[in-house]
Amino acid sequence: MTRGRLLIVAAVAAATALTVGPPVASRSSARGVYTGAQADQGATIYAARCAMCHGRQLEGTVEIPALSGKFVANWASRPVGDLFDYIARAMPQPAPGSLSSDDNARLVAFLLRANGAPAGNQALPADRQALRRIDFDTVPPL
Amino acid sequence: MRLSPDQLIDVKCCIRPLRAAGPNLDVEHVGDRLVVHNYGHGGSGWSLSWGSAEIAVGKALSVLPERVAVVGCGIVGLTSAIMAQRAGLQVTIYAKELIPRTRSFRASGSFTPSSRVALAGPAGPQFGDRWEQMARFSWKMFRTYLGLPGAPVDFGDSYGLSDAPVEPRSRAADPAITDNYETSGLPRQNAEFAHLDDRIRDIVPRSVVLSREENPFAAAHVQRSSHMFFNFPAYANALLDEFFSRSGRFVMRNFNSPRELTELPEKVIIHATGYAARDLWQDRTIIPVRGQTGWLVPQPEANYSIRSGNMSAISKGDGIVLMNNNPDLGDMLGVGDSTEIPTRAPIEGAMASLARRLAPALSQDVSA
Numbered sequence: 454m455t456r457g458r459l460l461i462v463a464a465v466a467a468a469t470a471l472t473v474g475p476p477v478a479s480r481s482s483a484r485g486v487y488t489g490a491q492a493d494q495g496a497t498i499y500a501a502r503c504a505m506c507h508g509r510q511l512e513g514t515v516e517i518p519a520l521s522g523k524f525v526a527n528w529a530s531r532p533v534g535d536l537f538d539y540i541a542r543a544m545p546q547p548a549p550g551s552l553s554s555d556d557n558a559r560l561v562a563f564l565l566r567a568n569g570a571p572a573g574n575q576a577l578p579a580d581r582q583a584l585r586r587i588d589f590d591t592v593p594p595l
Numbered sequence: 596m597r598l599s600p601d602q603l604i605d606v607k608c609c610i611r612p613l614r615a616a617g618p619n620l621d622v623e624h625v626g627d628r629l630v631v632h633n634y635g636h637g638g639s640g641w642s643l644s645w646g647s648a649e650i651a652v653g654k655a656l657s658v659l660p661e662r663v664a665v666v667g668c669g670i671v672g673l674t675s676a677i678m679a680q681r682a683g684l685q686v687t688i689y690a691k692e693l694i695p696r697t698r699s700f701r702a703s704g705s706f707t708p709s710s711r712v713a714l715a716g717p718a719g720p721q722f723g724d725r726w727e728q729m730a731r732f733s734w735k736m737f738r739t740y741l742g743l744p745g746a747p748v749d750f751g752d753s754y755g756l757s758d759a760p761v762e763p764r765s766r767a768a769d770p771a772i773t774d775n776y777e778t779s780g781l782p783r784q785n786a787e788f789a790h791l792d793d794r795i796r797d798i799v800p801r802s803v804v805l806s807r808e809e810n811p812f813a814a815a816h817v818q819r820s821s822h823m824f825f826n827f828p829a830y831a832n833a834l835l836d837e838f839f840s841r842s843g844r845f846v847m848r849n850f851n852s853p854r855e856l857t858e859l860p861e862k863v864i865i866h867a868t869g870y871a872a873r874d875l876w877q878d879r880t881i882i883p884v885r886g887q888t889g890w891l892v893p894q895p896e897a898n899y900s901i902r903s904g905n906m907s908a909i910s911k912g913d914g915i916v917l918m919n920n921n922p923d924l925g926d927m928l929g930v931g932d933s934t935e936i937p938t939r940a941p942i943e944g945a946m947a948s949l950a951r952r953l954a955p956a957l958s959q960d961v962s963a
Contacts, residue, residue: 515696518691546933547933
């Protein structure tokens with residue numbers, strides 16, 4: 454590549470960066486995106502609002518989805534925000550939309566913990582936009 | 596027929612996707628994908644599946660695809676997939692589950708083509724013709740499954756029992772109820788529902804009144820009819836066998852928004868997610884209508900069904916299916932209720948009540 458061409462490439466890259474703004478780094482659920490206390494609170498909410506259908510061990514039934522195992526296949530490799538949004542819209546099924554955003558975040562923290570994601574120092578935000586930048590990543594195989 | 600509460604082996608609950616205007620069979624674009632809808636069949640999904648699939652697949656074929664995706668693997672998705680295969684297309688089903696774990700499998704399995712299929716007002720006068728087309732087409736397709744090993748689709752005698760002479764059901768609107776779907780988002784009385792069964796009276800067997808000599812039941816008035824039902828395991832297996840033997844592919848997949856359909860390699864997509872379309876497509880005209888069934892082990896020696904006061908016990912190859920549908924509420928039972936947890940008490944109540952209609956000697960243990 455000639456020096457001139459390099460300059461053009463650099464200029465184009467700079468221009469692109471200028472238009473889009475600096476890329477916001479995604480955080481990974483494998484790096485501790487919720488606190489243990491938050492997940493504990495989520496467990497209490499789960500017991501009261503979710504366990505009646507999904508089971509005390511999150512095991513589900515033939516008819517009702519388990520919230521571990523296959524759950525990861527359905528929800529991992531995408532932003533945690535997708536799960537948060539789904540719960541906000543559609544759960545609990547008999548009374549969709551009845552969870553507060555804070556409780557929803559606590560539940561998601563509980564579900565992340567139940568599916569192997571480690572706790573960290575920072576609470577999971579109860580904010581859709583922020584959750585779009587946190588990925589639900591699978592735990593590396595043993 | 597032996598009806599005894601301590602013999603229940605299963606209680607299942609599900610939500611019928613009643614769509615106010617009737618099943619959605621519209622076509623729309625999502626990005627560069629063509630989406631053909633096929634959802635919202637209320638309590639008539641099994642019964643209308645083939646006719647509905649014929650319409651949806653016809654729309655898909657009109658853009659000459661070689662392959663199509665089907666999203667959803669309940670009875671409507673699966674029959675859509677098979678109809679597309681029979682038309683020579685390569686088909687991949689994307690769904691969370693295969694049919695045995697879908698809501699379809701929690702139905703009762705009776706041919707009920709106009710059960711909570713639409714509200715008469717929102718569906719409009721033209722819906723009757725569309726419904727009749729689907730019902731007649733499906734009826735003929737079901738006949739191709741009769742007499743096969745395992746009886747995937749079968750007919751049985753059904754006895755309607757009552758103490759008073761059976762009167763034609765009145766569905767006149769109650770003027771005291773002023774709210775309706777348009778004003779409140781939910782139907783408020785039976786008269787709002789589309790009742791269309793009369794349109795296919797010429798092909799569905801009529802009931803006959805039994806004389807006192809022919810009547811073995813503890814009921815003064817008895818009518819007998821032939822009724823068609825689906826044996827879920829045999830029928831689902833027949834459908835899945837055909838789908839996979841025609842090189843059908845199944846991919847476990849969860850969709851969060853219509854936009855995600857553009858990630859699929861297929862350019863033409865049949866969308867058949869039933870009640871889940873309420874969330875996935877944000878179709879708020881879908882009204883949940885809860886229903887539940889109890890199941891006893893199969894009693895092939897009792898190859899008949901009884902019903903009385905909207906409670907029924909239907910003997911099928913996959914068990915005796917019990918229902919307790921409140922006669923006063925009619926179509927309104929379960930409307931707006933999206934709770935999918937079964938409750939045993941109404942099922943046990945139906946068993947006790949129906950057992951008293953059988954010969955007293957046989958029902959002593961329950962009616963005592």
